[in-house]
Amino acid sequence: MFHKEGAKIILVALAVTVAIVLLSEEFIHEFWLLKFVQIFALAFLILILQFFRNPKRPVTATDHIIIAPVDGKVVVIEEVYEAEYFKDKRLQVSIFMSPINVHVTRYAVNGLVKFSKYHAGKYLVAWHPKASEENERTTVVIENNYFGEILYRQIAGALARRIVNYAQEGMQVIQGTDAGFIKFGSRVDLFLPLGTEVNVKLNQKAIGGKTIIATKA
Structure with missing residues (x-):
């Protein structure tokens, strides 16, 4: 579950990651460099997703x-x-x-x-x-x-x-x-x-x- 405040940023990060992965296949021919760029892009997306996570934590409201x-x-x-x-x-x-x-x-x-x-x-x-x-x-x-x-x-x-x-x-x-x-x-x-x-x-x-x-x- 992700927080609603991250919706736009998550969509942008996802689009950028997909674009990098696809374009790198087309333009980068060195295997090690290709994998480095793709792993970096995926790691960036994972960090964004982690930042905007919204874990459900039920609370029994208590005044004291x-x-x-x-x-x-x-x-x-x-x-x-x-x-x-x-x-x-x-x-x-x-x-x-x-x-x-x-x-x-x-x-x-x-x-x-x-x-x-x-x-x-x-x-x-x-x-x-x-x-x-x-x-x-x-x-x-x-x-x-x-x-x-x-x-x-x-x-x-x-x-x-x-x-x-x-x-x-x-x-x-x-x-x-x-x-x-x-x-x-x-x-x-x-x-x-x-x-x-x-x-x-x-x-x-x-x-x-x-x-x-x-x-x-």
């Missing part, structure tokens, strides 16, 4: 846990000042996605979307300390019955050139369902209330829709 919104590695767990919406201290948990991770963004909690905003910006590497404030990004706040307001931020990286965000203010969203997509590597920051009990550790691998990020102490 926060699940990972994306696949990747936990790179930040710290108390910070969140300046855009809360304007006070929050507990930040950040997950970095490499180009080989699943890039579907899933809602980490049930609730009502209170805030959703897109920001144009730079394309610093996703782990840069200023990426959360200066890169292209979207900020979404969901009001959950158990935790209160939870903010998550999709952040573009050096390779990511398009963020897709489905959250709109006033929407009622369900934990684990599709919240958007970030194309070609990036990160997602979660901003949680102070006192939230974090269930992951630095450098731990998180699986979107499965890994429990936090519970309420």
